[in-house]
Amino acid sequence: MKIKGITDIFFDLDHTLWDFDKNSALTFNKIFKAHSIDVDLQKFLSVYEPINLNYWKLYRNDKIDKESLRYKRLKESFDSIKMIVHDDVINQLSADYIVNLPTFNHLFDGTLELLDYLQPNYRLHIITNGFHEAQEKKMNQSKISNYFKTVTNSELAGVKKPNPIIFDYALNLAVANKTTSLMIGDNLEADVLGALNFGMDAICFNYHGLKIDNSIKQVTNLKELKAYL
Structure with missing residues (x-):
């Protein structure tokens, strides 16, 4: 009506x-290759996507700031699949993700x-x-x-x-x-x-x-x- x-x-x-999910997946594929992160992309995304949504909810409710969101969603995702990634690499991945995400246009x-x-x-x-x-x-x-x-x-x-x-x-x-x-x-x-x-x-x-x-x-x-x- x-x-x-x-x-x-x-x-x-x-x-x-x-289309955030599609563009995000393409971005992770690109930056993981650039940093030689040997991870099954689908396995990573299966844990990252709900973790990311949860951190966005915390951000909406002013429980965390922008920098914490960007770091913690990656840190928790890698921890969930029992993959050790050092903080300096996580911080670089976080920065590269923000730079590369808008280059995909789906x-x-x-x-x-x-x-x-x-x-x-x-x-x-x-x-x-x-x-x-x-x-x-x-x-x-x-x-x-x-x-x-x-x-x-x-x-x-x-x-x-x-x-x-x-x-x-x-x-x-x-x-x-x-x-x-x-x-x-x-x-x-x-x-x-x-x-x-x-x-x-x-x-x-x-x-x-x-x-x-x-x-x-x-x-x-x-x-x-x-x-x-």
């Missing part, structure tokens, strides 16, 4: 438009088609908890920057989703109203519930197939958003 009265659409970036299936469909009728924006230096490069390299009027990141706003302050900051930057705005993102807590609790409508991009309440609007493919917009 079409959502009426929407003028501004706010997207999350990682895991919503930009988007979710249907991203460009959806943005082309939406742009003539809505003002489009980004709200991301990702780091400014990385997010800007990701958008430029994947050639989607021109679709968006504004980009709000947690470092600019001073808080992270789901804190209502970041949604208020994004609306002020966009000169938009919450009653005519919509948030689209993959993270139920940060993107969807964060927006809904703020008073903004939201749709969950539930590509991971999680069981969520039927009262929450959701799609499993970006192209399905056309049914709402």
Whole structure:
């Protein structure tokens, strides 16, 4: 069913438009080869991905800082597969990961088609908890920057989703109203519930197939958003 009265659409970036998992895997493959890290990539990723999500949750909740996130997610992943990697190597891998990650540009299936469909009728924006230096490069390299009027990141706003302050900051930057705005993102807590609790409508991009309440609007493919917009 079409959502009426929407003028501004706010997207999350990682895991919503930009295919983080695919680009991250390609990045690890590159930097592990460069540093002669002899590890089964799939085995590493199987432990890294949930560890990374957990550290991002801690980061969202202000339990750790950016530097701790970058180091600890790698340290804990190597420890989990019982691989000894010295701290100086972990720190270098962490730095190289940030540099190389935006050089891979895979988007979710249907991203460009959806943005082309939406742009003539809505003002489009980004709200991301990702780091400014990385997010800007990701958008430029994947050639989607021109679709968006504004980009709000947690470092600019001073808080992270789901804190209502970041949604208020994004609306002020966009000169938009919450009653005519919509948030689209993959993270139920940060993107969807964060927006809904703020008073903004939201749709969950539930590509991971999680069981969520039927009262929450959701799609499993970006192209399905056309049914709402």
